[in-house]
Amino acid sequence: MSNLFSLEKTWTDNMRNVVMVIRLPRIIAAILTGAALSLSGATYQGIFRNPLVSPDMLGVSYGAGVGASIAILLHMQSWGIQLFAFLFGIAAVSMAMSFPKLLRNRSTLMLVLSGVIVSNFMSSIQGLLKYIADTDTELPSIVYWLMGSLASAKWSSIVTPFPFMLIAASVLILLRWRINLLSLSDLEAVSLGINAAKLRGLTIVCSTLLTASAVCISGTIVWVGLIIPHLSRLLVGEDNRCMFPASVLLGSAFMLTMDTFARNISSTEIPLSIITGIIGAPVFILVLFRKKVTVS
Amino acid sequence: MTNPELPAIFVQQATFGYKKDKPVFQDVDISLLPGDILSILGPNGAGKTTLLNCILNMFPLQQGSIHINGKQPREYSIEQFALEVAYVPQIQSSSLQYTVRDYVVMGRAPHLGLMQTPGSEDYTKADNVIAQMNCSHLSSKSFGNLSGGERQQVQIARALVQESKIILMDEPTNHLDYGNQLRILKIIVALAEQGYTIILTTHMPDHAILLDGYTGILQPGGTMIVGHTKDVIREQSLTELYDTDLHMIYIEKLGRSACIAGNIR
Numbered sequence: 001m002s003n004l005f006s007l008e009k010t011w012t013d014n015m016r017n018v019v020m021v022i023r024l025p026r027i028i029a030a031i032l033t034g035a036a037l038s039l040s041g042a043t044y045q046g047i048f049r050n051p052l053v054s055p056d057m058l059g060v061s062y063g064a065g066v067g068a069s070i071a072i073l074l075h076m077q078s079w080g081i082q083l084f085a086f087l088f089g090i091a092a093v094s095m096a097m098s099f100p101k102l103l104r105n106r107s108t109l110m111l112v113l114s115g116v117i118v119s120n121f122m123s124s125i126q127g128l129l130k131y132i133a134d135t136d137t138e139l140p141s142i143v144y145w146l147m148g149s150l151a152s153a154k155w156s157s158i159v160t161p162f163p164f165m166l167i168a169a170s171v172l173i174l175l176r177w178r179i180n181l182l183s184l185s186d187l188e189a190v191s192l193g194i195n196a197a198k199l200r201g202l203t204i205v206c207s208t209l210l211t212a213s214a215v216c217i218s219g220t221i222v223w224v225g226l227i228i229p230h231l232s233r234l235l236v237g238e239d240n241r242c243m244f245p246a247s248v249l250l251g252s253a254f255m256l257t258m259d260t261f262a263r264n265i266s267s268t269e270i271p272l273s274i275i276t277g278i279i280g281a282p283v284f285i286l287v288l289f290r291k292k293v294t295v296s
Numbered sequence: 297m298t299n300p301e302l303p304a305i306f307v308q309q310a311t312f313g314y315k316k317d318k319p320v321f322q323d324v325d326i327s328l329l330p331g332d333i334l335s336i337l338g339p340n341g342a343g344k345t346t347l348l349n350c351i352l353n354m355f356p357l358q359q360g361s362i363h364i365n366g367k368q369p370r371e372y373s374i375e376q377f378a379l380e381v382a383y384v385p386q387i388q389s390s391s392l393q394y395t396v397r398d399y400v401v402m403g404r405a406p407h408l409g410l411m412q413t414p415g416s417e418d419y420t421k422a423d424n425v426i427a428q429m430n431c432s433h434l435s436s437k438s439f440g441n442l443s444g445g446e447r448q449q450v451q452i453a454r455a456l457v458q459e460s461k462i463i464l465m466d467e468p469t470n471h472l473d474y475g476n477q478l479r480i481l482k483i484i485v486a487l488a489e490q491g492y493t494i495i496l497t498t499h500m501p502d503h504a505i506l507l508d509g510y511t512g513i514l515q516p517g518g519t520m521i522v523g524h525t526k527d528v529i530r531e532q533s534l535t536e537l538y539d540t541d542l543h544m545i546y547i548e549k550l551g552r553s554a555c556i557a558g559n560i561r
Contacts, residue, residue, distance in 0.1 A: 177413040181402055183392060188385055191352060192458070193378030193406030238393040241413060 021154075027256060029153035029217050034224060034255025036165050036214035038247040040207035041225030042232065043172055046240060047182045047200050048108055051233075055211040055225035058115040058204070062122035063092025064215040069129040069142045081145070082157060082216040089212035092118050097204065106197055147271035148219035150259050161213035168209040169248070171202070176240040179203055183238075221255075221273045223280040228254055231287060254280075302366050303327045304462050304493035305351065309360035312350050313518075319358070320346045321518045328495070328510070330461060333488045335504035335525070336497045338514035339538060344497040347514065348464050351495065352383055364462065378406035382455035384465040387447050387472075392439045396450050399439045400426055403457035418457075425456045429483070445476030452483060463487065465496040469503060481506055501529055501542075501555040513537055529555070 011019075040055040048057065056062070067088025071081040099114035100106050126146075133139040172179070181194050182203070189196040211225070232246035255276075262275045307326035313319035320343035328334055338344045349355055351362060353369035362369055364380050372380065382403070392399065397419065404418040414422075426432055429449045434442065442450065448468060455463050468484070469477040481503060488494055488509070498504060504511045504525055511525040513533060521528055531544040534555060541558030 174411040178405070178410065180394070180398075181405055184402070185385065185388075187349070187352070187354060188383065190354065190374065191378060191381070191383035192402060193375040195374050239398055 025155045025158055026150050026153045026259065029150050029158055030256045030259040031252040032158065032162065032165060033150070033214040033218045033221065034228075034251040034253070035248045036169065036210040036251075037221065037225040037255075038228035038232075038251025039169055039172060039244060040210040040214075042229035042240070042244055042247040043179060043203050043207045044225075045229050046179050047203055048112060049183055051230065052226075055207060056119065057112065058096040058208070059092035059118035059122055060089040060208055060211045061215055061220045062119045062126065064089035064212060065146055065220060066092075066122050066125050066129065068145050068219070069126060069133070072138055072141045072145065073129060073133060078152065078157065079160075082160070085216040086161070086212050089215055090208060092122055093204070093208045097201070144271065145219045148221040148273035149262070149269070149271050150218050151269055153217060157217055161217055164209050165213045168206040168213075171206050172210075173244055173248075175199070175203065176244045180240050218272065221276055223273075223276045224251060224255060227280055227284045230284070234287060303363070304330050304332070304365060305495065306363040307351065307360070308362075310350065310357050310362060311359040312346065312355060312357050316358075319518045321514060321520060323360070324512075324520045324522075326495075326512065326522060328493050330491050330493050331488050332493055333484065333507050333509035334495045334512055334522070335507055335509070336495065336512045336514055336520075337499070337501060337504055337529075337537070338497075339516060342514045342516055343518065344514055345466055347520075348383075348466055348495065348497060352381060352464060353377060375406045378458065378460065380460050381462045381464060382458040382460040384448075384451050384455045384463060384468060386466045386470055387444050387451070394439050395436050396426065396431065396434045396439055396442070397422055397436065399450060400453045400457055403454040406458060422453075422457050425453045426450075428456070429453045444471050445473065445479065448472060448476070448480055449483070452480075456487075461491065462493045462495075465494065467497050467499070469498060469500065477503070478506075501534055504529060505552065505554065
């Protein structure tokens with residue numbers, strides 16, 4: 001990190017390479033994925049009126065896992081794995097969103113239910129793919145991908161998802177006050193002149209783009225999208241006008257810290273998802289305890 | 297702006313059912329001028345809320361028509377419609393943690409663009425309405441921590457800040473203690489005197505009597521008798537409606553009738 005700030009010409013080419021080719025893309029990847037997962041988690045929690053919702057709610061991570069596994073089984077390059085993860089993640093959410101339409105029941109509960117169905121379906125497919133994978137080469141790659149890591153983050157793996165993330169995040173940030181109104185009942189939202197179904201659809205699309213982009217950079221990373229919005233809410237309150245920016249900042253800081261731990265805590269790198277789980281859970285409990293929060 | 301001759305709400309021969317041949321209500325006629333109050337009475341499940349939702353343009357009618365200030369609901373966009381009609385839901389048991397000020401300012405939504413957030417002008421309007429409802433002391437409290445009566449006042453404040461001259465209220469006195477029920481009724485009368493047109497649903501015939509104005513009795517078969525409260529609320533019609541022994545008794549001290557239940561022992 002301190003290398004970023006020393007601007008006198010005191011470095012060797014080798015040092016420059018370490019910073020510019022290995023460390024810097026990884027730092028940026030950590031910041032981007034942390035921000036993306038937190039913001040989409042914050043959005044989901046708002047529109048589903050449920051603080052236990054994570055960005056996985058509609059199956060995006062499970063779909064992405066299946067996509068990545070297929071790409072690994074087909075021995076594709078890393079960009080292929082990225083592309084497949086991204087597309088399958090979006091496909092899973094599209095499936096989850098189409099069921100309520102087909103059944104002509106556009107309630108939130110129906111959407112949550114079809115999210116559960118799609119997630120379980122995808123995780124069964126995931127199991128099947130793991131089962132048929134070659135245990136020496138393919139299976140370890142799949143498992144490692146699923147545990148999430150930023151170790152392979154390169155400029156090339158960030159550049160493509162970045163525009164999607166930027167657009168989706170900007171839309172969500174600009175709509176953040178309107179998204180507040182979705183925490184009311186649909187009838188109230190409509191009586192306030194809000195097309196609740198449309199607005200919810202748009203925010204789900206944006207959050208899905210964010211999560212799918214993050215997942216295709218880093219693999220599946222748990223916890224961040226669930227706890228960071230909570231921490232932000234404890235700090236700045238429920239209003240998305242403050243909560244969304246707070247989630248973005250806190251999420252990127254958290255992910256950067258966790259990734260630094262993952263890199264340095266032992267001689268071999270520990271998968272990021274394990275670190276976020278092991279460190280995240282106690283931190284969360286501590287915060288709940290210190291703040292004496294009443295979760296109703 | 298409002299033409300005093302033009303009905304604010306004009307409902308003609310309205311019929312609606314969730315299933316085709318099972319109407320929830322049929323041939324309902326309502327005509328209200330600015331400043332009128334209509335109390336809708338009816339037993340549980342008679343379709344009072346459904347009727348309100350139809351007027352709110354949530355469900356399309358099967359037959360008949362609704363005109364809001366001379367235009368049919370579908371001629372308005374969602375935003376425009378919200379500028380004509382505001383809605384006060386039943387008291388929410390929600391744990392929304394927005395402050396009362398932030399909650400009330402949500403009523404400004406139809407006045408704001410898609411990507412706009414409420415500015416100081418919107419907050420001034422919210423503050424004025426909160427003061428008008430005597431809720432200034434609640435301003436920075438969290439909506440989820442308010443009592444039922446306070447919530448209802450704040451919900452009405454949100455409808456007022458919307459600046460729509462028609463307000464629909466779904467059982468505004470439900471879950472309130474006696475004092476708060478009467479407080480809300482007084483607020484409704486005061487709003488009607490300011491020119492708001494109000495339709496509310498209620499389970500209490502006495503509330504309709506206190507509010508005076510018009511009353512609609514939605515019968516289980518789906519027909520609605522509408523007229524001046526004095527003409528519609530009668531001992532026989534109430535007894536039939538609720539299938540209970542009820543009495544209309546004139547109280548000399550107050551100069552009005554009241555609806556009293558017969559003995560149950």
